[in-house]
Amino acid sequence: MATEKITVPDLGDASEVEVIELLVAVGDKVEENDSLLVLESDKAAMEIPAPMAGVVKSIEVNLGDQVSSGSPMLTLEVGDSASPAPAEDAPAEEPATETREAPKQEVSEAPPETAAGNQSASDNASVITISVPDLGTEDEVEIIEVHVAAGDTIDVDDPLITLESDKAAMEVPSTSAGTVEEVLIAVGGKVKTGADILKLKTSSVAVGQPAAEQKQDANAQAAAAEKPAPTPAAKVTPPAEPVAAAAPSAPTGGKVYAGPAVRKLARELGVDLAQVKGSGARSRIVKEDVHEYVKSRINAPATGGLQVSAVPDIDFSQFGEIEQVPRSKLQKVTAANMQRNWSSVPHVAQFNEADVTDLEDFRAQLKAEADKRGTKLTPLPFLLKAVAKALAEYPQFNVSLHSSGEYVIQKKYYHIGMAVATPAGLVVPVIRDVDKKSVWDLSTEIIELSNKARDRKLSLEEMQGACFTISSLGALGGTGFIPIINAPEVAILGVSKTEIKPVFIDGEFQPRKILPFTLCYDHKAVNGLDGGMFADYLARLLSDIRQLIL
Numbered sequence: 001m002a003t004e005k006i007t008v009p010d011l012g013d014a015s016e017v018e019v020i021e022l023l024v025a026v027g028d029k030v031e032e033n034d035s036l037l038v039l040e041s042d043k044a045a046m047e048i049p050a051p052m053a054g055v056v057k058s059i060e061v062n063l064g065d066q067v068s069s070g071s072p073m074l075t076l077e078v079g080d081s082a083s084p085a086p087a088e089d090a091p092a093e094e095p096a097t098e099t100r101e102a103p104k105q106e107v108s109e110a111p112p113e114t115a116a117g118n119q120s121a122s123d124n125a126s127v128i129t130i131s132v133p134d135l136g137t138e139d140e141v142e143i144i145e146v147h148v149a150a151g152d153t154i155d156v157d158d159p160l161i162t163l164e165s166d167k168a169a170m171e172v173p174s175t176s177a178g179t180v181e182e183v184l185i186a187v188g189g190k191v192k193t194g195a196d197i198l199k200l201k202t203s204s205v206a207v208g209q210p211a212a213e214q215k216q217d218a219n220a221q222a223a224a225a226e227k228p229a230p231t232p233a234a235k236v237t238p239p240a241e242p243v244a245a246a247a248p249s250a251p252t253g254g255k256v257y258a259g260p261a262v263r264k265l266a267r268e269l270g271v272d273l274a275q276v277k278g279s280g281a282r283s284r285i286v287k288e289d290v291h292e293y294v295k296s297r298i299n300a301p302a303t304g305g306l307q308v309s310a311v312p313d314i315d316f317s318q319f320g321e322i323e324q325v326p327r328s329k330l331q332k333v334t335a336a337n338m339q340r341n342w343s344s345v346p347h348v349a350q351f352n353e354a355d356v357t358d359l360e361d362f363r364a365q366l367k368a369e370a371d372k373r374g375t376k377l378t379p380l381p382f383l384l385k386a387v388a389k390a391l392a393e394y395p396q397f398n399v400s401l402h403s404s405g406e407y408v409i410q411k412k413y414y415h416i417g418m419a420v421a422t423p424a425g426l427v428v429p430v431i432r433d434v435d436k437k438s439v440w441d442l443s444t445e446i447i448e449l450s451n452k453a454r455d456r457k458l459s460l461e462e463m464q465g466a467c468f469t470i471s472s473l474g475a476l477g478g479t480g481f482i483p484i485i486n487a488p489e490v491a492i493l494g495v496s497k498t499e500i501k502p503v504f505i506d507g508e509f510q511p512r513k514i515l516p517f518t519l520c521y522d523h524k525a526v527n528g529l530d531g532g533m534f535a536d537y538l539a540r541l542l543s544d545i546r547q548l549i550l
């Protein structure tokens, strides 16, 4: 097997672009042209396709990385037929590693040259023709959305149409404000650079504003001929800003932000993307969001005519001083996921407590050893071990539901996520094979992963594959809380603060260390009796940790 290093294609004018979506994971098999990842500049979002079929061996980039032309992205293991013949002096059996640039994208980024035949601004009312800007390709691209109709009044930068190639969706904004006289294209049509889009009656033309090309009509040209001046370069606005939804032909005015593959899927499923909440970076809609939306619509209960109204945006400045504070990407993605999980998963919260007096004594005895090892032993590694054992005992918790509702996916491994609060927001690194690791190993891994989480150094792999999540707020106090299940997992454990409480034992009250916890489970996957038994078993394991080694 040979390997191919896949690098970022020539990005043209853009020096650096951000990795905003990873569409594959290590071990995935990809076909030629399957999308690998999505890059985004301030002008365009681009899906990068595989130049060949193969298996993803390693991924060299993380979400949020800035990359430039030629940067390594990932390594593909390719079949012998796909790999070039080894050099003559190389041993034939030695695997060859080639570097291959991913196919070049067809997204142009604000080319600086002036479009020929453009006219200057005119103070007089005139009719101009707005045309497709330089697309950076000779190929035709499809018009997938038309956002305006004859008679519409539009402003500079309002989206006119959305174009879609195999690799990118691009929005063409207006150069000028005015009234649309005539739309010259239609959804489904194909256009090239320079094709006429519409005629616009305008009294002013924005100078210095990058936009779609504009030509003055013959009668208007005469009036403007006195003062010819270069018209600014064309601009293709990619879906970095939300673009209008994929309505068949009527302008929707709604805004969405999605790549070509997602738009195609939405068209196939008849989904109006304006209705879909994006969970990706910058609220970008990803395929899972479309599937989730379809599922939620299918499962939506009859409302009996009652509509849930949106929470209104209120001008709070009328009540006192305010400040608008932007939310981080992570906070927005978390919010979207929380909303989805809260509204699509019927949660049951099972409250319980464990007498951890013996566990805490044992932990205290291990303090010197922990210091010697240069680590800190908190209750969390014991909780991880206990949860892994409870998952083995009650495998109905170690599942995910298939979206069809026809079956569950039973997991035979025990990877557990732990919620980590970071200044940028909440992240959930995953500790793999908890059942096979010692309490010391787990303790080291907890520290390593939570440090990485706070430094924003976690790889995608380190955040994937959990069967179950523990959210431990114990250190902060509180007697109990209801955590939200991290779907498609079907259960989560919320851990609160250990307190000394009087417990009636052998005819007297004794001071015992009591750890309160909440097991939340998805009632679609787990029934109430099992929930009670799982929580009870967990409490017994934590109360008598000798059980953990049995």
Ligand code: CAO
Residues within 6 Å of the ligand: 376, 377, 378, 379, 380, 381, 418, 419, 420, 421, 426, 446, 450, 471, 472, 473, 474, 475, 476, 483, 484, 495, 496, 497, 498, 515
């Ligand atoms: N009761 C009492 N004390 C507890 C406790 C509990 N249940 N759990 C931990 N502690 C103690 C620890 O022993 C430690 O004490 P010392 O400093 O004296 O040793 C102290 O609290 C701090 O622990 P920690 O937070 O550093 O370590 P941890 O292993 O308990 O947790 C981590 C690690 C990463 C999970 C945690 O730091 C964190 O980020 N928790 C927040 C999780 C969160 O935000 N959840 C909400 C998600 S929304 O659903």
